[in-house]
Amino acid sequence: MVNKLLSKATNMEQLFLRFLVGKSKIYKEDDYNDGLNEKEENNQDLNPEQENGWNQRILLSVEKERKMRVLEEKKLEERRKALLISRFQRSLLTTVNAKLTKTQTIISEHLQMHKECIELLTTLIVKDTRYSVLAELLDRNPHARNHVIGLVSNQDFMGRLGRSNRIVHDIQTAVGMIGINGLRYLIPALMFKRRINIYNQHNRLFTRKLWRYQLTLGQACTSLMLEEDYHRPYEGQMLSAMLNFAYTASFNEYLASFDHVRTDMIMAARKQDQGKVHDFFYELSSDLASLQSLLITKSDLMMSIALATPVFSKDFPHLIVALTEEVKGIEFDKRTQLGKILFKAVYFAKYEQLRAARLFKGEWLADYLKTAHIDQAAFQLLSKQELFRFKPDW
Template sequence: MTANRSQKEEHTLAESIDILFLRFLVGKNKIANEESYNDGLSESELDEQCTPGAADGWNKRILLDVEKQRVKRVEADKAIKEKRNAVLMHLFQKTLLTAIQNRLSHHDEVITHQLQLRESTLELLKKLLSSEPRYSILASLLELNISTRNHLISLVCSSDFMESLGRDARNVRDIQAAIGLIGIDVLRYLIPAIIFKYTISNNGLHNVLFTKKLWRYELTLGQACTALMKESDYRRPHEGMLLSAMVNFAYVAAYKQYQISFETVRVACLDQARDKGEKEQHDFFFDLQTDPATLQQLLVSQAKLALSLSLSETLFSKDFPHLVNALREQVECVEFTEMSSVGKILFKALRFAKYDQLRTVRLFKAEWLDDYLQASHISSDTYKNLVRQELFRFKTNWS
């Protein structure tokens, strides 16, 4: 009886952390140390400027009876308006979520438009991670992936980045020269990180803070996978970032479709209100902005990662079946002891990455840690090693 109760408590704690993590992603909580957003792959980015709203005050004074009646009417009208707006918001959210889920069911479109994974990008990943490509082959593939190519060249010019490799910065224009200066071993970790960083951050105009937090989580998760792979002597630890990206396909695709569908549904509601002559409804939808509650509801619907698995099967089942299988084990909630070696690594990395994000914003309580690590099958030594490495920042040296 005691063992069953303990197991249930651990499961409840893990679920609570998952919910808390999703709230953190869509909320306004910022990491206390702004340097913790620096991933080491680019210059520091400007933080989202949040201007607190002005306090809605009421100058109290003694009111005449007629004024009291007027105030009551105003308050009654306000209550009616708030109730009407709540109904409109509920209908809008329901319509929006239905529209998003419908678009996400078209996997080919999701891969092309939301994830922006073209054939040349997939070929680059496959050649880089599963073979020993020549510099000339990588260079030709990078010429088809212009943003990744340009970012690599800019990093070769960065004194900070090249210093982390123990080399001098160089001003080069040729991508093959940049490949030679960085080296294949580093590129296996670097190129997937660059590709998936900009898959997340592109067009993140509605909520810059969300995309920064999601990317920090993905980088932490990917490098936690790599660190655990290194610990277990897994022969291709550079697959960690690809595995992390596969996990987050659902979140990235859902968020990007959220941005698109929000405007589409809002404009449709505006047109409908205008055609019916409903001025109040028109004004409501005209002023409507994206809200964290809808985004959180959407992410919760994708929390079981079924969409991530479906997309990963389409993209990588042939070249990286072991990674797809590790993700499948998480989706199907396979018992830890029955998981594959990569599945166990992913299970631990997922738990640690969520903990690490919540820890940095002081949302993870110290008294939870021992039980959480035990439920996550993370030993004390492994935990200390993962924390020490600051996995939210790109590592150039995994020796």
């Protein structure tokens, strides 16, 4: 029975990974159908006009030969593009993997875990601090500061806190209106959302799905922490972000290396006077296959431990322990309290994404929850809270 459950869990993990790096969407939207144009062309070929006479037969023969030539030229062009894409993918993945070995550079450039950011998170979550101190730290993190000021004028957001919205221009007033506890949940979510880079130009579908998963995971951790009376439940979003550091860093390096490799290939084609090759790389805007290959190679998430440890081991060693237990697949009963919470939250967050994408079958649920160590009451609590939407009112 245990082996059967483990097998189903492995299959679900593979299904989730295919969803995350593939074209499946959370929301209803027309899927791409790569065979549609080909089907239309074939249908046209099957319905030529039929006319009698010798001249017409010659014309049909000539037209048939012309179509054959066009088809052969199209096949040659497709093979040429396939070779160029393969060459681009190899160069891109080689470049990305080489740069991902530079841990400190990745932490500062792609995760943007600079001194001011870490100080803000540590002060906010670990310490009891005054509004003035928190406002000063937010001033050193302009994006988070501006976002907080903007949210204070948002009627829906402030309404969920049971407070009136106002247009303000200084961060200390905004901090006072939201309150320290509210900011403990809000600031990590804002900062880590920005790290994922959801406004990139290459693959917004992936980043939207990753952010939805990360927010759901973080808030599932928070919900479970509150149920177990854990003393700092606002650490949930940090734990979620740490687990996804491998994906976040890899994707951001992919974006940077994509432009670098593409520019190099454009310049090389220009020097060699290869006009068609130059135009091909100039018009290349996205390469989903290489992104999928990259993320699949990082799906063991070992890189997340390497990136999170230098940043959080001093002030949040317990989070590093829970992260390590999850990534290394430690048995549930041998985990720490946070390790068990993260285990359950991961299972629920993956279920929620697959459910929303209509990829999770109802008959799988009982076995899935048993593997996840989630009882029915906890599952119902997690489900009804819509954890894919930010909750400012814990």
